[in-house]
Amino acid sequence: MTGPATAYAGYLDRLEEADEYGAVDVALGLLDAGVPAERILLDLVAPAQAEVGERWARNEWSVAQEHAATHISERVVAAVAAHTNPRPNRGRIVVACMDGEWHALPPRLVAEVLRLRGWQVTFLGASVPAAHLVSYLHRHDAHAVALACALPMRLPHAHRMIEACRRSDVPVVVGGRGFGVDGRWARRLGVLWAPDAPTAADLVADERALRRTSPARLSHLADDEYASLVKRRGELIDSALTDLGERTPSIRDYTPAQLDSTVGDLGHLVDFLAAALYVDDPSLFVEFVEWLVAILVSRGVPAVTVATTLEHLGRVLHDFPRAARYLEAARASRGLLAAPSHR
Structure with a gap:
């Protein structure tokens, strides 16, 4: 029986090969076979796109491959929409x-x-x-x-x-x-x-x-930690980068692209910490740190670089009780427990 499940592997192959026309043909072939458009969108396009994201996260696909696949998925959605076009x-x-x-x-x-x-x-x-x-x-x-x-x-x-x-x-x-x-x-x-x-x-x-x-x-926002952290965002990123450079001299040999990526990661750490403060939930920050560690390790960056940055932020934000607790919870999370602490 023809359906999204049976077409999935072939459709994913089309995405991997950047075969836009082949991917569209798979989707329209399902429409012609009587599969409802909603099922094609939700049971074919959506899970395939989720797999695209996972392959990027595992460093199996480059950013360029992920972007190409996403573009093809968008074209597939447009093709399905054009063939149904309900009033x-x-x-x-x-x-x-x-x-x-x-x-x-x-x-x-x-x-x-x-x-x-x-x-x-x-x-x-x-x-x-x-x-x-x-x-x-x-x-x-x-x-x-x-x-x-x-x-x-x-x-x-x-x-x-x-x-x-x-x-x-x-x-x-x-x-x-x-x-x-x-x-x-x-x-x-x-x-x-x-x-x-x-x-x-x-x-x-x-x-x-x-x-x-x-x-x-959001009554917890009365402690002003969130607002204060946002005001200090640039300062925190700069100080974390300086600290990382002192602890990891190899950073001095980074290419401009690698340095930009490092600054971006530091910015994300601060932004996710701020968001966790906003909703008063340390799990938001811990989950991001675990995800970031997995991404960096898959690209050959040791987890200790994240651990040392969390340690630095903890020292700088010692007068932010909630932020300090969240940083400590992240340092104790899986993936970082084995990373040595540099004091």
């Missing part, structure tokens, strides 16, 4: 990525599922500034907004965007790994969370659920 019989749903969020394919899949279910969908794409989204909502009547966030470090920005939509009296549904695999950080921000496209479609169709909101639980 809307329901209200407008605006779908967008958070400001600074560039992972546009997952929300694009949500947008297409909503369109297949009869909604008039406006897909605004990646990194939409909050002010521009609100301006759009003022000009176009929307039944709801669906916002995507793949990276937890964007949660403070996500919260501001959610509140801006609510001030425009437009209900909000959010999705993406940035809110936690179980949506726990969405609940902390008091917003509806959908783990997948079908759930998002069910939520926007449920008027009572859509209008039912709960307040954000």
Whole structure:
């Protein structure tokens, strides 16, 4: 029987070979065989794209290969959409990525599922500034907004965007790994969370659920740790880079690209720590550190470089009680326990 499961391996091969036309042919062949478009999007394109990300994380694929595969997946989604092209019989749903969020394919899949279910969908794409989204909502009547966030470090920005939509009296549904695999950080921000496209479609169709909101639980921000950390972001990155250079002299031989990557990683450490402070959850930071260690080790960078940076930040932020606890929890996480401490 023809279906997404049987076509998966061949489709993934097309992505690996950067064969755009072959990948489109696989998807359209399933359509011609009577497989619903929604199943092709969710059971073929989505899991294949997740595997693309995993292959990049394992250092099996380069950034260029990942980008090429993502582009092909976007072309496949466009081809499936063009061949179905349902006429809307329901209200407008605006779908967008958070400001600074560039992972546009997952929300694009949500947008297409909503369109297949009869909604008039406006897909605004990646990194939409909050002010521009609100301006759009003022000009176009929307039944709801669906916002995507793949990276937890964007949660403070996500919260501001959610509140801006609510001030425009437009209900909000959010999705993406940035809110936690179980949506726990969405609940902390008091917003509806959908783990997948079908759930998002069910939520926007449920008027009572859509209008039912709960307040954000952010009283911990009164300690000012989050705001203070954000103000010191540049200083923290510079001091961490200096400390790393003193402990790891080989950094002096880094190429400009390697140095830029190192600075980027240090920035992510600070940004994820700030996001963890914002939602008051050390697991957000610990999970990122574990992911970063796995990525770096797969690329030949020893885990000790992360351990020493966490140790340095702990010393610098000794007067930040919550941040200090989060840094210590990350240093005790799996993958770092075996890394020696340099004092």
